[in-house]
Amino acid sequence: MGYRLSTDAMNQVLAELGKQYAIYAPKCYPGGNTFSEVDCIRYGEVHTVEEIETERKSDYSFKELLLPFSETLFFFTENTIQEASVIEKDMVIFLRSCDLHAVRRLDEIYLRNGLPDFYYQRLREKVQFVLIGCPAAFDSCFCVDMGTNRSDNYDAAFELRGGQVYMAARHPQWEALLRQYGEPVEGFAPSYVTETPTRVSIPADLSPAVAKSTVWDEYDKRCIGCGRCNYACPTCTCFTMQDIYYTDNAKAGERRRVAASCMVDGFTDVAGGGSYRKKHGERMRFKVLHKVYDFKQRNGYQMCVGCGRCDDVCPEYISFSAILNKLEEAMQEVRGDGQQ
Amino acid sequence: MDINVKQVRKNAFRVTKTRGITASRIRIPGGHLDADLLPVIQRIAQEYGDGSIHLTVRQGVEIPGIRYEDMPQVNQLLQPLIDRMGINQEEPGTGYSSAGTRNISACIGNRVCPYGCYDTTAFAQRIEKAIFPHDLHFKIALTGCPNDCAKVRLHDFGIIGMTLPQYEKDRCVDCRACVKACAKKSVDALRTVNYKVERNHEKCIGCGECVINCPTRAWTRSQEQYYRLVLFGRTGKRNPRLAVDFIKWVDEESILKIIKNTYAYVQAHIDPNAPGGKEHIGYIVDRTGVQEYLKWALQDVNLPDCAEVSSPLYWSGLHY
Amino acid sequence: MTVSNEYLSHWAEIREVIPHTAIEYTFRMAYQGAVQPGQFFQVSIPKYGEAPISVSGIGEGTIDLTIRRVGRVTNEVFERYAGERLFLRGPYGIGFDVELYRGREVVIVAGGTGVSPVRPVIEHFYWHPELGRKVSLIAGFKSREDILFAEDFTRWQEQMDVILTVDNNNGDPDLRQGLVTEYIPALAIADPARAAAIVVGPPAMMRFSIQALLRRGIAEENIWVSYERKMCCGIGKCGHCKIDDVYVCLDGPVFNYTRAKDLAD
Ligand code: SF4
Ligand code: SF4
Ligand code: FES
Numbered sequence: 001m002g003y004r005l006s007t008d009a010m011n012q013v014l015a016e017l018g019k020q021y022a023i024y025a026p027k028c029y030p031g032g033n034t035f036s037e038v039d040c041i042r043y044g045e046v047h048t049v050e051e052i053e054t055e056r057k058s059d060y061s062f063k064e065l066l067l068p069f070s071e072t073l074f075f076f077t078e079n080t081i082q083e084a085s086v087i088e089k090d091m092v093i094f095l096r097s098c099d100l101h102a103v104r105r106l107d108e109i110y111l112r113n114g115l116p117d118f119y120y121q122r123l124r125e126k127v128q129f130v131l132i133g134c135p136a137a138f139d140s141c142f143c144v145d146m147g148t149n150r151s152d153n154y155d156a157a158f159e160l161r162g163g164q165v166y167m168a169a170r171h172p173q174w175e176a177l178l179r180q181y182g183e184p185v186e187g188f189a190p191s192y193v194t195e196t197p198t199r200v201s202i203p204a205d206l207s208p209a210v211a212k213s214t215v216w217d218e219y220d221k222r223c224i225g226c227g228r229c230n231y232a233c234p235t236c237t238c239f240t241m242q243d244i245y246y247t248d249n250a251k252a253g254e255r256r257r258v259a260a261s262c263m264v265d266g267f268t269d270v271a272g273g274g275s276y277r278k279k280h281g282e283r284m285r286f287k288v289l290h291k292v293y294d295f296k297q298r299n300g301y302q303m304c305v306g307c308g309r310c311d312d313v314c315p316e317y318i319s320f321s322a323i324l325n326k327l328e329e330a331m332q333e334v335r336g337d338g339q340q
Numbered sequence: 341m342d343i344n345v346k347q348v349r350k351n352a353f354r355v356t357k358t359r360g361i362t363a364s365r366i367r368i369p370g371g372h373l374d375a376d377l378l379p380v381i382q383r384i385a386q387e388y389g390d391g392s393i394h395l396t397v398r399q400g401v402e403i404p405g406i407r408y409e410d411m412p413q414v415n416q417l418l419q420p421l422i423d424r425m426g427i428n429q430e431e432p433g434t435g436y437s438s439a440g441t442r443n444i445s446a447c448i449g450n451r452v453c454p455y456g457c458y459d460t461t462a463f464a465q466r467i468e469k470a471i472f473p474h475d476l477h478f479k480i481a482l483t484g485c486p487n488d489c490a491k492v493r494l495h496d497f498g499i500i501g502m503t504l505p506q507y508e509k510d511r512c513v514d515c516r517a518c519v520k521a522c523a524k525k526s527v528d529a530l531r532t533v534n535y536k537v538e539r540n541h542e543k544c545i546g547c548g549e550c551v552i553n554c555p556t557r558a559w560t561r562s563q564e565q566y567y568r569l570v571l572f573g574r575t576g577k578r579n580p581r582l583a584v585d586f587i588k589w590v591d592e593e594s595i596l597k598i599i600k601n602t603y604a605y606v607q608a609h610i611d612p613n614a615p616g617g618k619e620h621i622g623y624i625v626d627r628t629g630v631q632e633y634l635k636w637a638l639q640d641v642n643l644p645d646c647a648e649v650s651s652p653l654y655w656s657g658l659h660y
Numbered sequence: 661m662t663v664s665n666e667y668l669s670h671w672a673e674i675r676e677v678i679p680h681t682a683i684e685y686t687f688r689m690a691y692q693g694a695v696q697p698g699q700f701f702q703v704s705i706p707k708y709g710e711a712p713i714s715v716s717g718i719g720e721g722t723i724d725l726t727i728r729r730v731g732r733v734t735n736e737v738f739e740r741y742a743g744e745r746l747f748l749r750g751p752y753g754i755g756f757d758v759e760l761y762r763g764r765e766v767v768i769v770a771g772g773t774g775v776s777p778v779r780p781v782i783e784h785f786y787w788h789p790e791l792g793r794k795v796s797l798i799a800g801f802k803s804r805e806d807i808l809f810a811e812d813f814t815r816w817q818e819q820m821d822v823i824l825t826v827d828n829n830n831g832d833p834d835l836r837q838g839l840v841t842e843y844i845p846a847l848a849i850a851d852p853a854r855a856a857a858i859v860v861g862p863p864a865m866m867r868f869s870i871q872a873l874l875r876r877g878i879a880e881e882n883i884w885v886s887y888e889r890k891m892c893c894g895i896g897k898c899g900h901c902k903i904d905d906v907y908v909c910l911d912g913p914v915f916n917y918t919r920a921k922d923l924a925d
Contacts, residue, residue: 032560034552036450036457036503042557060557069511069556073667081668081747114896114910118665208904211924227515228555238899241892242514242535243709255667255710258513258535259556260892260899267900268925270890271711271728274862276903276925286925294905 002168002188003178010049010165013181017092017174018047021128024065025094026058027051033059043093052094054160057138059313061234062095066106066123069231070258073119073241077252084254086119090126094158096134097192098141098307101148102234103129108299109237128171133159133190140308142198142321148305150192157190166190198308200324202292203331210289213330215323216281222316223280227261229287229310229320235303238262262287288323343408350475352436353411356404363404364389364414367427367436367472370446370464370482371399377421384417398479400443411435426465428472438473440617446482447490449501456484457501457548458565463592470596476606477618479574480599486526486547486568493583496621497599498570502546502589504562504646509536511558518550518559525549546589564644569595572622572655579622581657588648597641605636622655666895669704669747675722680808683729684773686716689746691723697780698755698886698914701725702894704747712891714913715751716776716809717783726776726808752894753913756884758784761792761856765849767878768797769840769869771861775799775808777886777913778860782816789819796821796847800840800865803827821848840865844872852877860886870917883917 005013014023025046032040041053042060072084095103110120131154143149156169166188169175230236240260245253260267263283268276277283295303310320345355354363364384381401385393390405406414415435422429422436430437444467447453449460460482467480482499483490492498514535522530529543530550537558539550546566551559566589573583587594602621609628611619625633630653643649676688700714703725717724725746758781766785770778785792797816801807803826816822823843825836836843840861849855857878859869866885873883889901889908901908903923906915915923 029557029560031563032557034554034557035454036501036548036561036565037459040557040560064511069513069558070509076747079671083665083668110897113907115666116663117895117897118663118667121663208922208924226517226553226555231513231556237897239892240514240898240900241710243704243707244534245707247534256535257898260513261515261555262899264515268890270888274888276889282925289904290902297905 001175002166002185003182004185004188005165005167005178005182007049007163007165009181010167011047013167013177014047014049016177020090021092022087022089023047023092023094024062025052025132026054026056026062028053028056046094049160049165052132054132057141057307057309057312059309060232061102061307061309062093062099063102063106063234063237065091065093066103066120066127067110067237067239067259070256071119073255073257075252075254086122087126090128091123092128092130094130094132096132096307097151098143098146098148098305099234100129100131100151100154101146101305102307105235105295105303105305106237113298128155130154130156130158131190133157133166134193135159135191137193137196138308139197140311140319140321141193141196142200142306142308144194144196144306145200146302146304146306149194149196154190157188159188159190196306198311198321200306200321201328202302202324203328206289206293206327206331208289208293209334210327210330211285213333215326215330215333216279216285218281219284219318220279220281222318223263223284224316225263225265225280225283226315227264228313228315229318230261230263231259232309232313234307234309235291235305236261238267262290284318284323288320288327291320292324292327341408348408348411350438350440351411351415351434352439353406353408354402360407361404362406362408362411363394363402364406364411364418365396365436365439366401366403366418366421367425367443367468368400369425369427369444369468370449370461372446372448372451372461373421374424377424380417380420384414388414388417396443398443399445426469428469430473436473438475440475441472441478442480444468444480444482445490447484449482449484453484454552455487455548457503457546457561458484458567460484460490460501463499466592467596467599471599471603474603475617476603476610477620478599478603478606486545493570493573494575495573495583496571497595497602498573498583499595500568500570502566502568503548503551504546504564504566504589505539505544505548505550506560506562507537507539508558508560511556512536513556513558515555517553517555521549521553564591566591566644566646567595569598571653572620572625574620574622576620577660579657579659581622581655584653584655585650586653587643587650589644589646591644591647594641594643594647598637601637601639601641602633605633608636666749667893669702669710669749671745672748674744674746678724680726680810681806684726684808685729686724686726686809687746688717688719688722688724689748690721691748692721693751695723695751696755697758697784698777699751699753700777700891700894700909700913701748701750702752702891703727710892712752712889712894712909714777714886715755716779718780724779726773728773750894752891753909754911755914756781756858756886758791761785763791763793765794765851765855766792766796767844767847767849767855767857767873768795768799769844769857769859769861769873770797770799771840771865772801772806773808774861774865774886774888778858779809779812781858782812782820786816786819794821794850795819796823796849798823798825798840798843798847800825800861801827804829804832804835839868841868841872844869844876847876849876849878853879855882857883858885859883880917880921885915885917885920886913887915887920888913 027044029040041058110117238260239257291304389403394402444464446460450456480497481492481495519530529540570583571586673690678686716726829835829837892898
């Protein structure tokens, strides 16, 4: 059952939910972006529906709520180790369909690939997801081609239509709240896009042999290895450990993990001083194949969810979707049927 | 031909080397103008001038080849330019009410440039509103960031945009892009300590390279816009010199007030016999001493807490 | 469901410290539990952080960890001796299955610190000669000063064909000179089709050694390699060790060459 609510009524629902949950949604940080007086849309705690940014795509994804950019794992002294505490409240996260699909990718790595991750798991268990209906795609989106434009596995759905809030909830307590503050509407289902301005097609026979193609070469020069594409991506989850010794007590410290990028120098450095994938083109190939080939080899479905954030954020105007569309030609090149 | 050249000049027309011929000097504060005003300039140039225009070094437009007797008609035609750019005027249809205080120039600023820390044009227009018309010979220029593309250090008042970098350490992933950028492109004010970044506030010039290069938004810009105000640079014959730092991390309000205070100071101290009524502020300050100037300049100015006032102020440059 | 926190390390006592070179020491640690040759531990090195260290020896209630001093910061750990402790977690990864080599000729080619992960395999056959047929070991180091486990080499020589080579032996009669690959063609291998080979070392050394072994008629499926990567989590999360669709920490570090040969960095 769907419900229609005024924004005031929705704010009361949020206030009620706020007693149990910390509510996170894409939010506008005025002037908070790279360049002066440019807003940044990213995840933050919200208390009212007005704070939820529904018009613009978020520059950074929800992933930082489950995998913070910098997270303390534990504190240590010479003899003891003490686990860092976790936030007390449960969490509600508002996100779009592509991002809800990204959650599955995070779970795949953090709960299933090898032993489960304690820190991820303890946050993940606290989260309820509210799907934000997506009536239209943004310019760089290609969710339809990645099969992530629709989601049904939400805890609640949310959409603003003509200044009114439409909600549906699977959670009985939430349903009760909506019944209290809103009026029932028949047949509400969150919108999803069926067409995107950007299209991609990935060759069915894509294989690691594509590494030999010359398509990667241009990125040796074009890509500056800044990592923005990875940090903005909802499915990139690599990290690096750091041990910190307090300056006032060198015997005590903490171990943190911080988000890492396979595009940035140092990612593959080994103890003896060696490193792998020195060229930016090689890193690009590694990233692209991970997103649209080898994650699938391992887990049966594509990693990239087609949100297009990496395209939006790249300072060098390198388009990930454009690279995907070059893969067919690259395969022709390595198959040797390009010359025929 | 009987012409009051003092009035001609005050009205923003030039006494040119060709007898009988003047040139109209159009103010464009901040150097930005709506393109639909170009036909106005074109019409004046074609109907009353010689069909050409000159883009001035201060970002104005000068229309040469105008006959003195056509000044009233030209002034009529200038009206939409004056109105649309919000230039204060004594009487509509009479052209510019003075020319001593020069056009306020600015680089393109944050409307276009990624490095710009603020809207240089808008600030230029606000200064224009606050001080124009005025006969005193003041040159003011604004630049969006410490690159100083507008060469504001050659002006009486140079305004350089700054941002006070805000660091959210929990978003920092130790990629060191900021540290490298600051070292290579700016003043090397950043250091990594325990995998997080420390900013040397004394060294920092507020250019924003750290913010521009940060891939995670650990660095962001301050909500407040700050400036470095530099004073009394000049070109010219006797002692060309660069402006010196006056206040770092100063706000817009204070800058406006200091400029207005400086007008009062100059009016009180200018050499009454200065040729053409022009005496560069710097020479007046040389005469009265900096302390006297500062007394006037900082009167009723409420600087932000973070403002740093340089002292003593010392100018060098070439002496001929 | 709460899962256990795999990132928490456990104290292990340092039983003995065995210096090899100026910068490489072996720490013999108290350890109870099953460990396979070729597996690695995440070792917390004070002032440096965690590092993946492969097991270089497996004893009764002990494991050996051979650690390279990394800059000045790790001096502290090198000054620790018996009775002191280190934080460990692991073992992780898939190592060498010595059962696969039972009754076969085994050729081991190791370069530099690559000797560490294969040392437990060598020791296995040293102490159980009845389980192997014949072990040939070619180990290469930059110079005499860089040789790890020098005494072990002397001991191993009693039972195995050992070729110990350095880039330049300066006339030292105990050492050969040149790259490990140079000694592969002349190696005595009675039954190449059934022989097994293990290759561990820097990437170029591994590539050329494998080519030389293949030329000797050793089959691809009888060659094993161990990869050194910057393992950060050891449990398939951090991504640092990934090559193509393989996580070296989960699927390796030991790989059969039929799998390894297609991996492109
Ligand atoms: S592709 Fe673009 S965003 Fe990604 S590392 Fe290269 S330059 Fe940075
Ligand atoms: S690779 Fe790009 S499009 Fe795909 S999920 Fe990541 S940011 Fe989105
Ligand atoms: S070491 Fe972290 S994924 Fe393998």
